[in-house]
Amino acid sequence: MQKDEVENMTHKIAILGASGYTGAELVRLIATHPSMEIVALSADRKAGMEVAAVFPHLRHLDLPTLCKIDEIDFDAVDLCFCALPHATSQKVIKALPTNVKVVDLSADFRLRDPEDYAKWYGGEHDAVELQKEAVYGLTEFYRDEIKAARLVAGTGCNAATGQFALRPLIEAGVIDLDQIILDLKCAVSGAGRSLKENLLHAELSEGYHGYAVGGTHRHLGEFDQEFSAIAGRPVKVQFTPHLVPANRGILATVYVQGNAEEIHATLAGAYGEEPFIEVLPFCETPSTRHVRGSNFCHIGVTGDRIEGRAIVIAALDNLTKGSSGQALQNANLMLGEDETAGLMLAPCFP
Amino acid sequence: MQKDEVENMTHKIAILGASGYTGAELVRLIATHPSMEIVALSADRKAGMEVAAVFPHLRHLDLPTLCKIDEIDFDAVDLCFCALPHATSQKVIKALPTNVKVVDLSADFRLRDPEDYAKWYGGEHDAVELQKEAVYGLTEFYRDEIKAARLVAGTGCNAATGQFALRPLIEAGVIDLDQIILDLKCAVSGAGRSLKENLLHAELSEGYHGYAVGGTHRHLGEFDQEFSAIAGRPVKVQFTPHLVPANRGILATVYVQGNAEEIHATLAGAYGEEPFIEVLPFCETPSTRHVRGSNFCHIGVTGDRIEGRAIVIAALDNLTKGSSGQALQNANLMLGEDETAGLMLAPCFP
Amino acid sequence: MQKDEVENMTHKIAILGASGYTGAELVRLIATHPSMEIVALSADRKAGMEVAAVFPHLRHLDLPTLCKIDEIDFDAVDLCFCALPHATSQKVIKALPTNVKVVDLSADFRLRDPEDYAKWYGGEHDAVELQKEAVYGLTEFYRDEIKAARLVAGTGCNAATGQFALRPLIEAGVIDLDQIILDLKCAVSGAGRSLKENLLHAELSEGYHGYAVGGTHRHLGEFDQEFSAIAGRPVKVQFTPHLVPANRGILATVYVQGNAEEIHATLAGAYGEEPFIEVLPFCETPSTRHVRGSNFCHIGVTGDRIEGRAIVIAALDNLTKGSSGQALQNANLMLGEDETAGLMLAPCFP
Amino acid sequence: MQKDEVENMTHKIAILGASGYTGAELVRLIATHPSMEIVALSADRKAGMEVAAVFPHLRHLDLPTLCKIDEIDFDAVDLCFCALPHATSQKVIKALPTNVKVVDLSADFRLRDPEDYAKWYGGEHDAVELQKEAVYGLTEFYRDEIKAARLVAGTGCNAATGQFALRPLIEAGVIDLDQIILDLKCAVSGAGRSLKENLLHAELSEGYHGYAVGGTHRHLGEFDQEFSAIAGRPVKVQFTPHLVPANRGILATVYVQGNAEEIHATLAGAYGEEPFIEVLPFCETPSTRHVRGSNFCHIGVTGDRIEGRAIVIAALDNLTKGSSGQALQNANLMLGEDETAGLMLAPCFP
Incomplete structure (x- = not known):
């Protein structure tokens, strides 16, 4: 494949848990990303609703209707952002097909040691093997590991x-x-x-x-x-x-x-x-x-x-560099894109 | 000139009055504009200062040092945004070389009738001939006139x-x-x-x-x-x-x-x-x-x-669609660019 | 009059629904009222808790523990503020002994006509006879009726x-x-x-x-x-x-x-x-x-x-003149007190 | 004691610098104080204006017109709150007749050592002898000294x-x-x-x-x-x-x-x-x-x-316990009043 073709390649993106603030922030950022296309947005309790009804500030975008996770065709997904609650996230990610790259925004894969997880989050981890595989997503310090990773764990803000x-x-x-x-x-x-x-x-x-x-x-x-x-x-x-x-x-x-x-x-x-x-x-x-x-x-x-x-x-x-911006920065690396793609928005002041 | 060359053309932009909120908002928007380059930023009382000292949220950008208006080489400017106070604006714009396109964000050229101007702004207009030339900058309703205009008057928010x-x-x-x-x-x-x-x-x-x-x-x-x-x-x-x-x-x-x-x-x-x-x-x-x-x-x-x-x-x-976003939308038209260039940022919520 | 007699002139006050904002505002105002004493505070779901746990800003006051309504001895109550939700209020007030004066802060007794009530609040009124008796509590316009009333209906803010x-x-x-x-x-x-x-x-x-x-x-x-x-x-x-x-x-x-x-x-x-x-x-x-x-x-x-x-x-x-202050103003009238007692607090600015 | 005697017990209060926030806060608190009467309010640049024009939230109070300091008859003043800017305060207080008790809200008399004053406030103190006399106004720790003091220095908030x-x-x-x-x-x-x-x-x-x-x-x-x-x-x-x-x-x-x-x-x-x-x-x-x-x-x-x-x-x-409330608490002690008079207002939440 030629470089030009590669450049023309748009990555297919799914966002799980799109009705929360980090989900909405991902959509906001990806809206002006040059090579990502959102193909699926899940929101369990709001499945069937349009994004505009849940987040009217995204009304101008042409986005898929909110759906349940099991309605998503993951074969058509290159990378999945998982913005689900803690504990739910590990169950969902465990069940995803392994060809899909995953950036998790929950706390489920931040701690490498199952005992640490149990200590701070109070319970056994449901996907210990993935916990080992996951790369800690502080981009500036784990850049090489993130480039090669299938599963990246977003850090706490x-x-x-x-x-x-x-x-x-x-x-x-x-x-x-x-x-x-x-x-x-x-x-x-x-x-x-x-x-x-x-x-x-x-x-x-x-x-x-x-x-x-x-x-x-x-x-x-x-x-x-x-x-x-x-x-x-x-x-x-x-x-x-x-x-x-x-x-x-x-x-x-x-x-x-x-x-x-x-x-x-x-x-x-x-x-x-x-x-x-x-x-x-x-x-x-x-x-x-x-x-x-x-x-x-x-x-x-x-x-x-x-x-x-x-x-x-x-x-x-906290919503950008502290979670969704960091997640996109990691996704860029995982997909071979410029790390800063879609992320050079100047701060909004006042 | 080939289409490619045209596309590669970056427009040289000056912003007068860059230390106010509408000036900063212009910089924020132009920061991700694909074909504009800021070549001059004036701020009378803050001339000599870096933008980062006046607006730390723009610190990451590579911008010219704030200067006085008369230090700007307008021959190297394609379009000038004028975010100066009312009454000052008309004096400054009157003195600009006529090859420079101007988008004014003050109230000075919004009213076509000198008597109306006197009634609402209390004083004689200093550039009556320009007042006649200026196009009222409500893009959606003056699109064709704006495309052809040299001077566009931004509307009140x-x-x-x-x-x-x-x-x-x-x-x-x-x-x-x-x-x-x-x-x-x-x-x-x-x-x-x-x-x-x-x-x-x-x-x-x-x-x-x-x-x-x-x-x-x-x-x-x-x-x-x-x-x-x-x-x-x-x-x-x-x-x-x-x-x-x-x-x-x-x-x-x-x-x-x-x-x-x-x-x-x-x-x-x-x-x-x-x-x-x-x-x-x-x-x-x-x-x-x-x-x-x-x-x-x-x-x-x-x-x-x-x-x-x-x-x-x-x-x-008010700072975007109400003034600086509108100004950029008009500038896009005046420069033959896509009207939405640099303006498709999704709203920032929450 | 002896000091003891003066002390006996203190009115015994109950507040039903004391864990909401209008309830808390009543406590705040009554805290410096010269002749009212709070003898009971109800909060159904928070019964058994101290007020300080629900409203830490009232921590310095010596107040009764939150209780359920049926734990209140209404024989020892002169006047009862009812800050319960709409629809609940009418049921509770209907069941109160008739010797207790009542200032209701809900919407239940604002409309005199049962049909109007049904139209705006969607349902049959549970205490139609009280609806007729209730005086509309806009003090400045119903002063005489309020003085003579047993039940006053606080207005919408x-x-x-x-x-x-x-x-x-x-x-x-x-x-x-x-x-x-x-x-x-x-x-x-x-x-x-x-x-x-x-x-x-x-x-x-x-x-x-x-x-x-x-x-x-x-x-x-x-x-x-x-x-x-x-x-x-x-x-x-x-x-x-x-x-x-x-x-x-x-x-x-x-x-x-x-x-x-x-x-x-x-x-x-x-x-x-x-x-x-x-x-x-x-x-x-x-x-x-x-x-x-x-x-x-x-x-x-x-x-x-x-x-x-x-x-x-x-x-x-809205919390003071729009509801709890109005309620206290009415209670003052109903109890023969100076209408302004406890209510001359200057606004809190900035 | 006769009613007249009680009325004569009212303390005559002046507030210097009444157009700032601490001045307004003093007026707000004294508004419901049982034994203080505001007889003079100074505000240099706003002399001649009514308080309602400067602080509309105090509109309902019957207050003296703002005046210049030298228009105040200090013979008719028992206690003076001085809410003037740092450095100005020392000059003004130095010139006050010594029969007037003073609670200063500026920083001028907080530091006992002239060298400390010079170090932190950059200049020589203009009233070194008063600096020695002033009692540090942290009521809970200087209660006895404050009772006996003529000049009390309010603390930093x-x-x-x-x-x-x-x-x-x-x-x-x-x-x-x-x-x-x-x-x-x-x-x-x-x-x-x-x-x-x-x-x-x-x-x-x-x-x-x-x-x-x-x-x-x-x-x-x-x-x-x-x-x-x-x-x-x-x-x-x-x-x-x-x-x-x-x-x-x-x-x-x-x-x-x-x-x-x-x-x-x-x-x-x-x-x-x-x-x-x-x-x-x-x-x-x-x-x-x-x-x-x-x-x-x-x-x-x-x-x-x-x-x-x-x-x-x-x-x-900061405006109450951190400055004006503290000042009033101290004034109460200096005037032989109950320390809590006028200060038992419950916090305003939400």
Whole structure:
């Protein structure tokens, strides 16, 4: 096949769980992708409905009607995004034909060790063999494995943000591994389109609070797995998320002990060539508003007045770089496309 | 010149007044435009600064440093977007070399009659001859004139919204011309990046109010000009804007007297082929959240319980379809490009 | 009178349905009331819980544990606020001992005519005899009846706002009764603490839309009943509510035909002595932010550029003047207290 | 005591700088205070205007016209709240007659040491002798001194929040003094009613960021002064504030090293009798929404999964407990009133 023919090839895409926010975000991004075509959209309870009825903002697109998963002809699918709830995802993916590439956005394949899975998600894993096969989908650090993978596990959105701030520092050995505190501020769409009292506008607007305080948030499983692997010894961070009255965004304020300039240089060096990670000039600080709706992650480093302390702040959009944008970035790699295809949308500000 | 060569031609673009919201929105949209290149960005008081310092969300783009207008080499510019304040705009555009095509986003060339201009904007026009030349930039209704124009006057954002709801109805004669009420709900970015107490977050958040009540808003000048021209006799509408605590969006609730189904059919017919105007099924109502960040306009029609009354609701994003998206749509036409180039971004929800 | 006697003058209050927003608002207001004591709080599904667990903002108060309605000793209750859902309310109130005064915050007793009730609420009324007895609780217009009443029916929050703008004008005959349009902008707490997708923060924030468009909102039943009674002939208004991303507030923009100055004078005259209704100087316009958290209603009048048209805008807090504040105002009258007791809290701005 | 005598007991109050948010908040609180009367309100640039024109939410109150400071007859004033900008305040207070009690809400008298003042506020203090006399206004810890004081210095709002979380712990010696990190999330009204681009709704809404990162925020001067005094040796904390899209509220997430249960018991013990400080049950976490508009401070303590670490979270309303409520609490003490007079308003939720 000639290069031109390859270029003309449109990849057939299915999205499972298309009635949630990450599903809709995938559709939004793929809408302007040059070489992907959505051929199937599943939504169990909304099967039979048009996308426009569930997400009127996608009304202008020519999309398939929502269907049930078993109505999809997977022979005609090249790659499947799986945006289903945790635990459901493993069952569904296990049953897919193995010729279909899969990017999973749930938590089901993030942890490699079945015991870790049981610890953080409370139950036995239904697809242990796939758990082993799955590649952890933090693109910037698993690029080669992702290119070759059939199944990629999207990371937690908080987990991605914290790792962008910390991985190069742990790798380079420039911070104290026992004194790492991540104070995260998360926007509400991270909790999904779920009917919970604390997600109502009247509850959330104009107020904010910490949750899962004290080291109980499940994304700690990813931090433990990844940071310990890099360091070659157990690393445990403190991590406290807070819910903030905004729809999109994660801001991770990371308190570390080390030399601030060295920390900045390490991050700037690590991300110098990355298309989506922007390390700000020393002492500048990022804001979630400046990455909203985009696949970019902004990172700032400042030294503290206390010698030997530094603050690293990372900002990204939880629905884009934190989940659906990352998923598309991985899919691009898995399909041999340019990693940035469909993802260069500038942030939407104000 | 061969078609291929034409296609390879990149248009050289300048944006004057690039440090305001409409300027930034233009940059955001052009960032993924296939055949435009930004060669100059002016910002009088911020000349010498990088765009990233003024708009950190555009940090990833390779853009020229902000400069003063007189530093721009207009010989190397094909088209110039002018996002300057009212009154300033006319002076600047008057001084531009006539080989440069211009899309103006200010109010300076919206009104064709110098007396109307004086009435609504309080002062003599500085470029009366250009006022005559300028084409009113409501793309869907002035497409042919815009293709041939050198100077296009962007419409008011409220004026655009109201006209999308009403022009086909006035044209078709299906509503009472003397009983038209537009109740608009506008988001705050429409007021620009200006330091006014009533635009502070602490003032605006969680509250809303009417302003320019009683027929004093300047966009009435456009309604009067356009609606009277269509009807062939004076048409005066009532128009009350309200400021709502959101950043982007205009919702025009238009109360008319006529047959609701006929009204719906008229609008559906008028916009059937339009790429950016979506007429919803009868009795569905649009929302600003479903057009946010996009160039789409959604229109819904419902009949009232009172016989012979109907409500037409139109929603668009004031920064996109209401100004910068419209400007780019017009520029595409003026440069012989596909009208939708760079504008098919799906709305950003949630 | 001795101190002990004064203490004995404290009225014993029960609140049924205390886990909703109007219930919580009653507790907030009564917390600083000089002569009321809350002796019982019911919440069916949350019986047995402390109020602090359901509404942590009331944590500092010494309140009874939430209970089931049948656990309340109504012999020890002077007055009962009933903040239960529609339809449930009539059943509960019917079963209460007749010595207990009742202020109902549901819709069950707002419409005097069983047929009207059936039309708007879809079903037979379960307590038709009480429906006849109930006094419509718009304090400023039913003051004497309320003083003598055993059962007062709280008005709809939108219905109250519209009536404050219109009743004196209909009474005085200064507007055209067939050309009245109410465009309302409502905050989200009016929809209660209910788990609906469209009330999620991620759905609502930064967007707004009309609903119940075309004359289908139930509060029209109240408008029809009240305005027709005043006018002595059927009056039908157009009424379109919109949901705005804020927690508290209703802004009613009312389009009428009549002389604006006469309209202003009529309203100023009607409300001159009212403690909670403030008519602004001619041509000033109110804002929801300036009544938030208070029992005040601000009303502004402006003439339109079109001769013979006027815009009346009324703003109030739906949870306070629109429901729980109104309820307390009525309870004060029913108990022989100063009408303003516990209600003079200044609005909470910003 | 006769009624007349009671009336004579009303304290005459002046508020300087009444056109800012803390000034307005004082008026809001005093509006329902049983024994205070506002006799003068100054606002330099708005002298001659009615309060209703500057703060329409106070329209219902009978208040003096705004005036210039030198128009006030201080012989008729018992106590003066000074809500003027930093640096201005010291000049004005220095010139006041010494019979007038003063509660200052600026930063001018918070730091006892002129060198500290110069370090954090950059300049020589204009009233060094008053600086010595001023009592630090953190009511719960300086109650006796405040009762006897003529001049009380209101604390910084962030400084108050952090001290409520930490003072008893430092006093009791239950945490490591060299490992204290305060990550604060502040609402926007803390920045005042000032015309700054970053305070515009369009800039702030839906986004959040850290500022004064790295130990440069001026409230650190207060932390250093107070914590070092308690500990009897220098204590330096890390403190990073973040600006969150909400109008009222401070949430301080404080990371400490110590035994979590001991920490909880220490705080519960220290605040057991305090009317405004609520220590939540162990492992519960506070939210700003539950203290909004009130003088309450909620504090929660949770242990971390890492042995020997704890998280203390404190929430208060920056305009109330963080400044104007605190100021009124202090004024009550200085005037011999009940400390809680006018301050028992329940929080305004939702």
